[in-house]
Amino acid sequence: MFDQQEKVTFIGGGNMARSIIGGLIKRGYPAHLITVTAPTDRTRQRMADDFGVNTAEDNAKGAKEADVVVLAVKPQLLDIVCERLVADMGGHGDKLYLSIAAGVTVDTLQAYLSGAPRIVRTMPNTPSLLGLGMTGLYAPAGTKQDDKLFSQSLMAAVGKVVWVEEEAGINHVIAAAGSAPAYFFLFMEAIQTEAENMGFDAETARLLVQQTAQGAAQMVTESDLPISTLRSQVTSKGGTTAEALRTFEEGELSTLVAKAMRAAVARAEDMAKQF
Numbered sequence: 001m002f003d004q005q006e007k008v009t010f011i012g013g014g015n016m017a018r019s020i021i022g023g024l025i026k027r028g029y030p031a032h033l034i035t036v037t038a039p040t041d042r043t044r045q046r047m048a049d050d051f052g053v054n055t056a057e058d059n060a061k062g063a064k065e066a067d068v069v070v071l072a073v074k075p076q077l078l079d080i081v082c083e084r085l086v087a088d089m090g091g092h093g094d095k096l097y098l099s100i101a102a103g104v105t106v107d108t109l110q111a112y113l114s115g116a117p118r119i120v121r122t123m124p125n126t127p128s129l130l131g132l133g134m135t136g137l138y139a140p141a142g143t144k145q146d147d148k149l150f151s152q153s154l155m156a157a158v159g160k161v162v163w164v165e166e167e168a169g170i171n172h173v174i175a176a177a178g179s180a181p182a183y184f185f186l187f188m189e190a191i192q193t194e195a196e197n198m199g200f201d202a203e204t205a206r207l208l209v210q211q212t213a214q215g216a217a218q219m220v221t222e223s224d225l226p227i228s229t230l231r232s233q234v235t236s237k238g239g240t241t242a243e244a245l246r247t248f249e250e251g252e253l254s255t256l257v258a259k260a261m262r263a264a265v266a267r268a269e270d271m272a273k274q275f
C-alpha cells in the first residue's frame with residue numbers, strides 16, 4: 001500500500017491530525033514512523049494510547065528526526081509555531097512540509113519556514129478517520145515528483161485525492177469538501193430534531209437519519225446516474241417527496257448552499273490576507 005515509508009511528524013494533535021493518523025494506522029502505516037507533537041499531556045497520551053504513535057512535547061524535537069512534517073495547528077498559530085520550529089531546529093532542514101491549514105498560502109508558509117523549498121498544501125476532511133476522506137492537494141511549480149507522490153500516497157491512504165492546478169483551487173476544495181462534512185451534519189441534525197419532535201425517541205431518530213444518509217451516499221457512490229436522477233426516483237408525482245422538495249425550493253435551498261460555499265471561500269481568502 002505504501003511504496004514510500006517516511007518518518008512523519010504531525011505538529012498538533014487536534015481533530016484533523018487525529019482523523020488522518022487514525023486513518024493511516026487503520027491502513028497499516030507503521031505507528032513507529034509517526035510522531036505527534038502537542039502541548040498538552042492529555043492529547044499526547046490519547047494519541048499514544050489510541051494509535052501507538054510516538055509523541056513529543058517539543059515541536060522541534062519531534063520534527064528534527066522526521067522526513068516529512070505535517071503542519072496541523074490552527075492557521076492563526078502557524079506563524080509562531082513555524083518560526084519557533086525552524087529557530088529551534090537551526091533551519092528548515094530541507095524537509096517536506098505538508099500543510100493542512102485553511103487560508104495560509106505557500107508563500108506565507110515559506111516565509112514562516114525561513115524559505116523552506118519543499119511545501120505541499122493539502123485540504124483534507126475529518127472522514128479521513130474512516131478511510132473515507134476527501135483531500136485536495138496543491139504543489140507549487142518546481143515541486144519534485146517524489147514529494148508530490150509521497151503527499152498523494154499519504155492522503156490517498158485515508159480517502160480520495162484530487163490535485164488542483166492553481167492554489168486558489170484549495171479554497172474551492174474547502175468549500176466543497178473540507179468544510180462540507182459539517183453541512184451534511186447540520187442537515188442530519190435538523191432531520192433528527194424534527195423526527196424527535198414528531199415523537200421518535202432520540203435513538204430511533206438518529207437511526208432514521210444515519211441509515212438514510214449512509215444509504216443515499218452509498219447510492220451516489222455506486223451508481224453512474226446523475227444525482228438528480230436518483231432524487232427523481234424518490235419523487236413520486238403528486239406524492240410526499242414532491243411536497244418536501246417544493247418546500248426546500250421555496251426556501252431557496254440551492255441558492256443558500258451556493259451562498260454558504262462562497263462564504264467559506266471568502267473566509268479562506270480573508271484568512272490568506274490576514275496571515
Ligand SMILES: NC(=O)C1=CN([C@@H]2O[C@H](COP(=O)(O)OP(=O)(O)OC[C@H]3O[C@@H](n4cnc5c(N)ncnc54)[C@H](O)[C@@H]3O)[C@@H](O)[C@H]2O)C=CC1
Nearest residue numbers: 012013014015016017038072073074075100101102124125
Ligand atoms: N477540522 C477539520 O475538519 C479540518 C481542519 N483543517 C485544518 O487543520 C488544522 C487543525 O485544525 P483542527 O484539527 O480542527 O484544530 P484543533 O484545534 O482540533 O487542533 C489543533 C491542535 O494543535 C495543537 N497545538 C496547539 N498549540 C500548539 C503548539 N504550540 N505546538 C504544537 N501543537 C499545538 C493541539 O494539539 C490542538 O489539539 C487547521 O489549520 C485547519 O485549518 C483542514 C481541513 C479540515
Ligand SMILES: O=C(O)[C@@H]1CCC=N1
Nearest residue numbers: 101102174178179180
Ligand atoms: O473550519 C475550518 O476553518 C477548517 C477548514 C476546513 C474545515 N475546518
